[in-house]
Amino acid sequence: MVDKLNPENHQIMVVDDDRGIRIMLRYFLEQEGYSVIEASDGSQALNYYLEYKPDVVLMDTLMPKMDGFTACAQIQQLSGGNGTSVLMVTVLDDPESVGMAFNAGAADYITKPINWAVLRHRLKRLLHTRVTEAALHKAHRELEQRVEERTAELVRINRALQAEIAERKQIEDKLRYLSLHDGLTGLYNRVYFEEEMHRLEGMRYSAVGIIVVDVDGLKFINDTLGHKMGDSLLVRVAQVLKACFREGDMVARIGGDEFTVLLPNHTKAMVERAYRRIQEAVTQHNEMHKELPLCLSLGFAVNHKPNMPLSDVFREADNNMYREKLNQRGNIRSVMMQTLFKVLQKRNLSSVDQMDYLQGLALKLATAIKLPEHRLTDLLLLVQFYDIGKVGIPEGIYFKAGPLTAEEYDEMQGHCEIGYRIAQSAPELIPIADWILKHHEWWNGKGYPLGLKGEEIPLECRILAVIDAY
Structure with a gap:
């Protein structure tokens, strides 16, 4: 896997105060296919590192201004520096110098005079390690991202499930409630x-x-x-x-x-x-x-x-x-019956004074034609409730200020049938139910709802028409 490294993708920084060594290292590295940066001391190496971020630094140990051990240690402190391999190139091979190199953060060291074959393999090993670590780091980041995304998805799914469970519980509670309670009053059923x-x-x-x-x-x-x-x-x-x-x-x-x-x-x-x-x-x-x-x-x-x-x-x-x-x-x-009369009053369909007036006229007319007493009683009841069907007409139609449309007029005429049904459901009004149905019939047959004419119209309805018009 080391041999598959492509040197052209990697940059090496050579740090040495000896220009001759820098030239030899540049020549060797460029022959190997690497891109090369040169620095003549530790301070310049730090500046170049920030600018170029090389993959490997070949660092001399003994240099003026800033030695290689100090420069190596400071590179490790820079952003991204702890991921850069520093290979110490030194004439010092005593244990103390080797220890100082590794303590400063060096990844390896090689002694002068340089063995080029050893340098070649150590560079490849360092770069292979760097590439591998970079790949592992990338894989780790991707894995963390997938874990975060999956965790977020699981959290979303969990919240959705919790919401669904809560909604189902609410539905179950509601169904349970409705199964044992009356929907209108809220009482038990x-x-x-x-x-x-x-x-x-x-x-x-x-x-x-x-x-x-x-x-x-x-x-x-x-x-x-x-x-x-x-x-x-x-x-x-x-x-x-x-x-x-x-x-x-x-x-x-x-x-x-x-x-x-x-x-x-x-x-x-x-x-x-x-x-x-x-x-x-x-x-x-x-x-x-x-x-x-x-x-x-x-x-x-x-x-x-x-x-x-x-x-x-x-x-x-x-x-x-x-x-x-x-x-x-x-x-x-x-x-x-009192409730019904109050409803009529509330809709302005009847009043005590109006009823008394009409009943007085009905009594005079019925007496004049010698209407039997039992029919007179029913006639007076008709005078009181003949328009009861209008309680079933929408207020928007009944109280409309302008003229009615044809459809509205048809609906208004339906109050006769409504009144008939109401009277049929009230025992006291059953005797006058048929008259309520027919109280808008005309002598000439042009009334409603049945189109009756002449004496087909009940006498009580004819009396009501006369006194109502009068």
Whole structure:
């Protein structure tokens, strides 16, 4: 491998105060193919070293100004100097001089008179060592760089994996949460409620109470005010129920309009107090939300028999809830109708004065034509709610200042069908549902939505058209 060195790629600096020796060394080295620099003393050698950075320095030991030992030592201190091979060329071969040469950092030495064959091989060995060390150093740097790059890549991959693991954990936690919680209210769902009942049965509590809560009129709210308002109502119910119990108590939404509370270690008296607490909370809530009050039917039960299945307790509480719902059915309908009228007022579709005025005209006209009393009652109800379908018309259309487009006008005409559907969902309005649908029919057949004419139009609708125009 030494023989493969190319001398033309290497530069030798000759340092000697004897010009004749410098000439002989230059001639020999150039014959070997090396590039040669000459310096006549140690100081000049240091300056030339900084300028040319030779691969090998042939250094005489005994020189004026600065001897070879000092120059050799100082070269080692220069930038890159400890990688330069210094070959001492000296007449001194005593042990002390040899030791001084190596202590100064010399890589080798050769005595004068110079044996050219020995010089040739020692130069090749030094250069081979330098090339090998340079190659090793380069390989080491490249390896370090690859290790750094690989380490950085592994760090990046590790961070990506950690992020992915964290994201998956978040997704798993969210899926776990959603599997046990109601997405709208944040309460526990039916799955968790049933799991908790099963768990409590296994623990054999001496007393477990269940309260069942049903939201009255939710379908009516959804049909009249929209599902967004219905969802808002359910969220408010959840907030009221949660506020009535401790953080760890089990409150769940187990159906569209049905909630339940599971109370372990609760006697009947304790459960009844919780039941009253909910009623009081609803009353207080409705004082602050008169425009859309909560109507709740409640029932409760406690496992009053040893080993009584909690499913039976739930069934008993559910039956008690429905019993209460039947008992206050009239009150629920009254509240729903009041709510509906408030909605009409809020949309400027009706007012107490306007309704009283129209009902007065309807009463006079109905009396004049001797309308039967039961039909008069329904007529007065029609006067109150004939435009109820307009609650389903977007406000941007209903309150538009300028003329409606053809599409907007078609949508506005749809309030008759909307009102019909609303009336069908409210027992009190069912008798006038058909009239709400047809109250915009005209005698000449150019009304809507069915294009009825003449006496095809119900009499009550004709009376409404007259008093509304009047």
